[in-house]
Amino acid sequence: MNNTMVAARPVDVAKADPVHVDMRGVTQRYRTGRRGDLLALDRVDLQARRGEFVSIVGPSGCGKSTLLYIVAGLLEASDGEVLVDGKKINGPDPQRGLVLQNSSIFPWRTVEENVAFGPLMAGVAASKRRTLTKHYLEMVGLKKFAAFYPRELSGGMKQRIAIAQMLACGPSLFLMDEPFGALDSLSREVLQDQLLQLWERDRKTVLFVTHSIDEAVLLSDRVVVMSPLPGRVKEIVPIDLPRPREEARASQAFGQLRNHIWESIRQETMEAIG
Amino acid sequence: MTMLTASRRTDVAETDGRPSAGGPRPARTISDRIGWSRFAAVTRYYPVLLIFVLWEILSQLHLLDPMFMPPLEDVARTFYKEVFVTHELLEHLRMSMMRAGAGLGLAAVVGIGIGILMGRVRAIEGFLDPLISALFPTPKLALFPLIMIFLGIDDASKIALIFLGCFFPITINTYAGVKNVDKFFIWNARTKGANSRQLVRYVIIPASLPFVFAGLRVATSTAFLLIVASELIAANDGLGYLIMFAERSFDPALMWCGILMIAGMGFTVDRLLLALGARLFAWQDS
Numbered sequence: 025m026n027n028t029m030v031a032a033r034p035v036d037v038a039k040a041d042p043v044h045v046d047m048r049g050v051t052q053r054y055r056t057g058r059r060g061d062l063l064a065l066d067r068v069d070l071q072a073r074r075g076e077f078v079s080i081v082g083p084s085g086c087g088k089s090t091l092l093y094i095v096a097g098l099l100e101a102s103d104g105e106v107l108v109d110g111k112k113i114n115g116p117d118p119q120r121g122l123v124l125q126n127s128s129i130f131p132w133r134t135v136e137e138n139v140a141f142g143p144l145m146a147g148v149a150a151s152k153r154r155t156l157t158k159h160y161l162e163m164v165g166l167k168k169f170a171a172f173y174p175r176e177l178s179g180g181m182k183q184r185i186a187i188a189q190m191l192a193c194g195p196s197l198f199l200m201d202e203p204f205g206a207l208d209s210l211s212r213e214v215l216q217d218q219l220l221q222l223w224e225r226d227r228k229t230v231l232f233v234t235h236s237i238d239e240a241v242l243l244s245d246r247v248v249v250m251s252p253l254p255g256r257v258k259e260i261v262p263i264d265l266p267r268p269r270e271e272a273r274a275s276q277a278f279g280q281l282r283n284h285i286w287e288s289i290r291q292e293t294m295e296a297i298g
Numbered sequence: 299m300t301m302l303t304a305s306r307r308t309d310v311a312e313t314d315g316r317p318s319a320g321g322p323r324p325a326r327t328i329s330d331r332i333g334w335s336r337f338a339a340v341t342r343y344y345p346v347l348l349i350f351v352l353w354e355i356l357s358q359l360h361l362l363d364p365m366f367m368p369p370l371e372d373v374a375r376t377f378y379k380e381v382f383v384t385h386e387l388l389e390h391l392r393m394s395m396m397r398a399g400a401g402l403g404l405a406a407v408v409g410i411g412i413g414i415l416m417g418r419v420r421a422i423e424g425f426l427d428p429l430i431s432a433l434f435p436t437p438k439l440a441l442f443p444l445i446m447i448f449l450g451i452d453d454a455s456k457i458a459l460i461f462l463g464c465f466f467p468i469t470i471n472t473y474a475g476v477k478n479v480d481k482f483f484i485w486n487a488r489t490k491g492a493n494s495r496q497l498v499r500y501v502i503i504p505a506s507l508p509f510v511f512a513g514l515r516v517a518t519s520t521a522f523l524l525i526v527a528s529e530l531i532a533a534n535d536g537l538g539y540l541i542m543f544a545e546r547s548f549d550p551a552l553m554w555c556g557i558l559m560i561a562g563m564g565f566t567v568d569r570l571l572l573a574l575g576a577r578l579f580a581w582q583d584s
Contacts (some may be wrong), residue, residue, distance in 0.1 A: 040347065093485075096485075096489055097489075098489070099483050114490045115488075116488045116491075117489075117491070118489065118490055118491040121488040121491065122486065123483070124486065125480050126482060126484060128480075128482040128485065129486070130483060130486075130487075130505075131581050131582065132504040132507075132581045133504075133581075141487070141490050141500070142491055144488040144500075145487075145490055145491040145492045145493075145496055145500075146491055173580070173581040174581075175581065175582070189486075189490065190490075193491065199489075224324040249575075
């Protein structure tokens with residue numbers, strides 16, 4: 025076990041739940057030819073406890089999405105390992121659900137066919153699939169749009185379908201890669217609230233990659249700040265705001281946490297942009 | 299229709315007292331609109347009709363040499379006789395379509411299969427890509443004499459020629475389509491538990507189908523080109539043969555029947571493919 029990370033956490037979070045996801049020395053190297061290798065991730069140690077909401081923020085190029093894809097089993101780390109429930113992962117698994125930023129739902133399948141995709145892959149019978157689909161479409165409030173194609177829907181609706189598609193696989197871990205990144209700010213706030221309600225009800229473990237500090241503070245138990253080139257964990261900030269959080273946006277503590285994280289990544293962000 | 303409407307009205311009246319919004323009336327306006335759009339789609343081709351009229355007028359004024367351009371009237375009369383009396387034109391059409399269909403069908407099955415394999419399996423891609431790139435630009439008609447040495451002058455050599463001509467555009471388009479499938483669609487499917495066979499069936503094929511379809515359209519026009527060319531060279535039937543036979547027997551009206559028939563078939567098949575595509579790809583952003 026990695027002791028430094030556990031020590032950095034506040035006592036109330038660390039005490040109860042078992043470790044769900046355990047990243048140990050995860051390193052990702054890309055060959056860039058003559059100029060030598062690019063170190064996208066450098067010995068990242070990170071843990072998430074069962075039922076914990078962990079956000080990962082950092083300037084572009086810090087490897088936060090890469091880290092998420094490695095946990096999803098879509099990329100293979102050059103070094104290090106990821107354990108889920110104590111077992112080393114090997115490839116993707118519907119237990120580790122993924123939601124991507126750009127609507128990765130299938131445009132050639134209707135809304136209900138998209139939601140039913142995971143159960144169809146698992147060989148679930150048609151009648152059971154219909155029940156599941158109806159349930160999850162109701163949950164994200166899109167029952168009326170079951171027969172629509174994704175192109176007929178707004179960006180916010182598409183992301184809700186992507187979430188329903190993931191939920192229909194019954195995952196115990198949600199991996200979300202800037203799921204609301206492409207949305208307008210109104211849809212974004214609505215979806216943030218809906219995700220919070222969902223999470224507070226089911227308490228699944230969430231790894232949430234975002235470039236919005238506000239979003240990270242609003243949603244998370246802990247915010248992991250990463251720095252680029254090479255991608256490293258710079259700081260882990262516990263968010264001890266009371267839940268439910270829907271009203272927390274305006275509080276003073278929220279602003280302080282936000283400023284603290286911003287100070288932490290400001291310099292790297294300036295360099296990344298400049 | 300009216301009786302049905304009336305009885306439905308009373309049913310509605312019994313249940314909630316007024317006709318529902320989803321009654322038969324909106325359906326009628328929609329069908330009217332479809333009828334109008336069909337009419338508009340046909341009238342769009344008035345320039346074609348205009349050329350036919352011009353042809354007839356110029357013939358009547360003796361401005362066209364009847365050895366090349368007989369009056370349209372004669373062509374129409376010959377056409378009527380060949381289609382409705384002797385059925386000979388239909389027989390030639392049947393032969394040509396059979397050969398073109400067999401060659402195109404075979405090319406579609408083999409080409410789509412190989413295109414998918416090339417897009418998915420590195421080793422097959424590495425082996426076939428240079429071969430196909432090298433052979434694609436060769437005009438397949440140049441191989442026809444060689445094919446005839448192996449397969450004779452009957453149907454087999456013509457089908458083989460059409461197969462060769464259609465195979466390349468279908469394979470190359472399918473291959474490009476498979477290669478173009480968005481990485482995130484594949485990732486999404488894999489995290490939802492799709493194995494590699496399910497990935498091909500539920501993601502790779504539907505996602506690359508618009509490319510495959512574009513390839514099929516190109517291949518169809520190639521098939522029409524090659525069927526006429528090969529029948530001009532060596533055949534005892536088919537539209538190409540008919541055109542050549544009419545030219546040699548100084549029967550320009552019959553020749554024009556053959557030409558107009560093949561042009562009409564090419565146009566019709568292409569429109570049918572387009573209509574099928576529009577139906578299949580309703581999900582696409584326009």
